[in-house]
Amino acid sequence: MHPFTAVFLTLLGIVVAAQLWLARRQLIHVGARRQQVPREFEGEVPLTAHQKAADYTIARTRLGQVENVYGALLLLLWTVGGGLNVLDGFWRAAVTNDLFAGTLFLLSIALVNGLLDLPFNVYRTFVLERRFGFNRTTPGLFVLDLVKQTALAVAIGAPLILAALWLMRSSGGLWWVYVWLLWTGFSLFMVWAYPTLIAPLFNRFKPLDRESLRARLHALLERTGFRSEGIYVVDSSRRTSHGNAYFTGFGRAKRVVFFDSLLEQLAENEVEAVVAHELGHYRLHHIMKRMAMIVAMSLMALAVLGWLAGQPWFYHALGVNHPSNSAALALFVMVGPIFTFFLTPLVARRSRRHEHEADDFAAEQSDARALIGALIKLYKENASTLTPDPLHSAFYDSHPPAAVRIGALQKRHAH
Numbered sequence: 001m002h003p004f005t006a007v008f009l010t011l012l013g014i015v016v017a018a019q020l021w022l023a024r025r026q027l028i029h030v031g032a033r034r035q036q037v038p039r040e041f042e043g044e045v046p047l048t049a050h051q052k053a054a055d056y057t058i059a060r061t062r063l064g065q066v067e068n069v070y071g072a073l074l075l076l077l078w079t080v081g082g083g084l085n086v087l088d089g090f091w092r093a094a095v096t097n098d099l100f101a102g103t104l105f106l107l108s109i110a111l112v113n114g115l116l117d118l119p120f121n122v123y124r125t126f127v128l129e130r131r132f133g134f135n136r137t138t139p140g141l142f143v144l145d146l147v148k149q150t151a152l153a154v155a156i157g158a159p160l161i162l163a164a165l166w167l168m169r170s171s172g173g174l175w176w177v178y179v180w181l182l183w184t185g186f187s188l189f190m191v192w193a194y195p196t197l198i199a200p201l202f203n204r205f206k207p208l209d210r211e212s213l214r215a216r217l218h219a220l221l222e223r224t225g226f227r228s229e230g231i232y233v234v235d236s237s238r239r240t241s242h243g244n245a246y247f248t249g250f251g252r253a254k255r256v257v258f259f260d261s262l263l264e265q266l267a268e269n270e271v272e273a274v275v276a277h278e279l280g281h282y283r284l285h286h287i288m289k290r291m292a293m294i295v296a297m298s299l300m301a302l303a304v305l306g307w308l309a310g311q312p313w314f315y316h317a318l319g320v321n322h323p324s325n326s327a328a329l330a331l332f333v334m335v336g337p338i339f340t341f342f343l344t345p346l347v348a349r350r351s352r353r354h355e356h357e358a359d360d361f362a363a364e365q366s367d368a369r370a371l372i373g374a375l376i377k378l379y380k381e382n383a384s385t386l387t388p389d390p391l392h393s394a395f396y397d398s399h400p401p402a403a404v405r406i407g408a409l410q411k412r413h414a415h
């Protein structure tokens, strides 16, 4: 066995073991606290809602465990099992132009992976989400979404892959710098294009039109110096009764988007506090910082790929007989996450710090009590657990646990 094969197999084993262990901790922690609403939330969250959140969290965590194992098995089949090698050989024989063969190879991997994920997708939507009363998607809409997503992925992915493979072949030893420029340009384009062109293919976005609320939010936008039309309501309730709000886009396309189901649940001062939180992310440059981090990390990743792509052992150790640029990309995208898995808590911690900062901003510009009220409703409506395992949460969660987040708001602002 090649030494790198041994490194890969060992690390994959460690990653799956860590995933299953963290999930098991979560199952035990949440299960043990199912019978009692945490003291901080007594009177705010009824026992039935708390138990639903526990059951929902447990069901999703168990499904996640199955997916962890399934994902690892698929990765083994693709790599050392020879899956990539077979597919690569097929396209190599079928198409003489190697740029087209490479593009078709990469697109077909994505397609096969999408099909292999489909059972989980269907189970999650029509069994798990339905059991807890969240699913609103019909089979017809589900299929239509799949068709649209696939068409979109091909329409955007094919030219992007073709351009990347062409740069890898034609721009010399520093091709990875050019591919990085291409990737960065594409990412910036998508930040603009997603809210304006792509999301409207799936949902209807309407400017928020409740009169009294609009005046209130307009005043908030003025005093936080936010120049944009921007508060939209999306008809998310066509697919799910989960609620959320998020910030997206840049320049004139930047906007705060509310799920319609959330908007119905919140009082006006709570809506204002949530918008203030989202504006906080923008004003405190969290969006820019995150993009800068992604751009810097993709340069590092591509520099590593620039080196790996020239090493024959990289291919042979991972089950590909014929080194090529497209095989290098495929292996890198598939195997890379195993090598970066243990960076997850660093990224999550940074994100949680930003959440605290945006909460503070909202407390200053709006009202801490209203934000707390909105957060409790969000947790209740989404059946998010109030009692996550601390280690599981520290490893994965982009948002601080409810008790920590609300505790911080109370301590600093709601005297």
Ligand SMILES: [Zn+2]
Pocket: 277, 278, 281, 355, 358
């Ligand atoms: Zn946030």
